[in-house]
Amino acid sequence: TWLRSENSASADKLSRRVSSATKLDAEKYAELFQVSTYGIGGHYEPHFDFSKVKYFTNPVLNEQMGDRIATFMIYLNDVEAGGRTVFPRLNLVIEPIKNSAVFWHNLLDDGQQDDRTIHGACPVVLGRKWVANKWIHEYGQEFQRPCSKK
Numbered sequence: 001t002w003l004r005s006e007n008s009a010s011a012d013k014l015s016r017r018v019s020s021a022t023k024l025d026a027e028k029y030a031e032l033f034q035v036s037t038y039g040i041g042g043h044y045e046p047h048f049d050f051s052k053v054k055y056f057t058n059p060v061l062n063e064q065m066g067d068r069i070a071t072f073m074i075y076l077n078d079v080e081a082g083g084r085t086v087f088p089r090l091n092l093v094i095e096p097i098k099n100s101a102v103f104w105h106n107l108l109d110d111g112q113q114d115d116r117t118i119h120g121a122c123p124v125v126l127g128r129k130w131v132a133n134k135w136i137h138e139y140g141q142e143f144q145r146p147c148s149k150k
């Protein structure tokens with residue numbers, strides 16, 4: 001489910017807070033919040049958030065935005081058991097805790113896709129899991145995150 005911020009002042013406000021926390025533009029050059037839920041057994045196989053297709057388009061503005069430079073994922077509830085997010089190449093396991101968030105860059109400074117960001121969600125064992133993802137895109141971040149000088 002995509003949360004349309006034009007219909008929701010709180011989604012707008014949250015996007016502004018993501019911008020200030022990440023120092024990126026999470027408003028114009030980002031997707032709408034995507035809310036997902038997993039029931040018991042619900043999981044997500046290891047994947048990358050970036051795309052083979054470099055030219056994502058904003059679903060509302062129909063503007064090209066480039067690839068997903070970064071991910072800001074908010075855990076919307078506590079999960080009774082299971083539902084952890086795992087980054088196998090980084091040896092990182094994150095427990096879903098209500099109102100906490102995980103933020104990472106998917107692209108390197110030179111725009112290359114960073115394969116270390118492969119991640120997945122473990123099955124929910126008890127309860128239900130809710131997350132909201134904000135995918136921030138490459139375009140429009142030139143001043144927020146300059147390219148490396150290499």
Ligand SMILES: O=C(O)CCC(=O)C(=O)O
Pocket residue numbers: 036044049083084085086119120121122131133
């Ligand atoms: O739910 C999670 O822990 C991960 C979700 C995710 O990686 C995604 O929606 O792209």
Ligand SMILES: [Fe+2]
Pocket residue numbers: 047048049119
């Ligand atoms: Fe993901």
